[in-house]
Amino acid sequence: xxxxxxxxxxxxxxxxxxxxxxxxxxxxxxxxxxxxxxxxxxxxxxxxxxxxxxxxxxxxxxxxxxxxxxxxxxxxxxxxxxxxxxxxxxxxxxxxxxxxxxxxxxxxxxxxxxxxxxxxxxxxxxxxxxxxxxxxxxxxxxxxxxxxxxxxxxxxxxxxxxxxxxxxxxxxxxxxxxxxxxxxxxxxxxxxxxxxxxxxxxxxxxxxxxxxxxxxxxxxxx
Ligand code: C5P
Numbered sequence: 115x116x117x118x119x120x121x122x123x124x125x126x127x128x129x130x131x132x133x134x135x136x137x138x139x140x141x142x143x144x145x146x147x148x149x150x151x152x153x154x155x156x157x158x159x160x161x162x163x164x165x166x167x168x169x170x171x172x173x174x175x176x177x178x179x180x181x182x183x184x185x186x187x188x189x190x191x192x193x194x195x196x197x198x199x200x201x202x203x204x205x206x207x208x209x210x211x212x213x214x215x216x217x218x219x220x221x222x223x224x225x226x227x228x229x230x231x232x233x234x235x236x237x238x239x240x241x242x243x244x245x246x247x248x249x250x251x252x253x254x255x256x257x258x259x260x261x262x263x264x265x266x267x268x269x270x271x272x273x274x275x276x277x278x279x280x281x282x283x284x285x286x287x288x289x290x291x292x293x294x295x296x297x298x299x300x301x302x303x304x305x306x307x308x309x310x311x312x313x314x315x316x317x318x319x320x321x322x323x324x325x326x327x328x329x330x331x332x333x334x335x336x
Contacts, residue, residue, distance in 0.1 A: 123305065123307070126294055145239050148243075151229070256308050258308070
């Protein structure tokens with residue numbers, strides 16, 4: 115596989131990161147989880163007691179603390195400065211606030227620039243909300259991954275159970291729906307399918323089926 119860029123966007127818990135990781139590993143590409151970067155800024159805001167509404171202060175935090183990824187035997191680890199935050203950024207307090215933080219244009223400017231730098235070499239699979247529309251509009255392959263909110267909540271519920279996070283199904287479903295609403299209705303780079311993205315509805319599909327389908331789309335693009 116030549117060094118193309120693959121953009122995978124879609125709503126919360128649609129399976130983007132699972133599928134993106136598998137594709138990156140199969141093609142020996144770099145995987146960039148842009149949601150982890152917005153989560154890392156939200157983590158910093160909580161840690162440094164910066165209000166989620168304070169755009170300037172949040173942008174300052176984003177500039178001050180570089181976010182990096184490192185591969186380990188246990189998958190990809192996320193760091194802010196030298197602090198490992200892989201698990202911390204998945205906690206409910208971060209998830210509940212991340213859409214407010216990510217709506218700020220100044221925060222997005224900083225992170226989009228960092229994301230483009232990471233993608234410079236090509237050979238990349240990047241997942242998020244605005245990759246096909248804003249971060250890498252020239253990406254050779256764009257996928258918009260969706261699934262019913264019921265099924266996405268079910269997946270998240272199982273993931274939470276495995277991680278020991280206690281949250282009931284209805285609460286998870288409401289939180290996902292709220293995050294999708296906020297992400298799709300913000301002014302700057304809202305979650306939206308790029309005109310040239312392929313829609314893949316994963317409801318009722320296994321991960322293997324989704325990966326096979328996307329590989330078919332990639333091959334068809336030649
Ligand atoms: O992908 P994940 O669910 O971890 O993303 C967390 C949040 O980060 C999203 O709900 C959204 O608010 C924000 N995000 C974004 N743009 C991206 C990736 C994530 O606004 N490219």
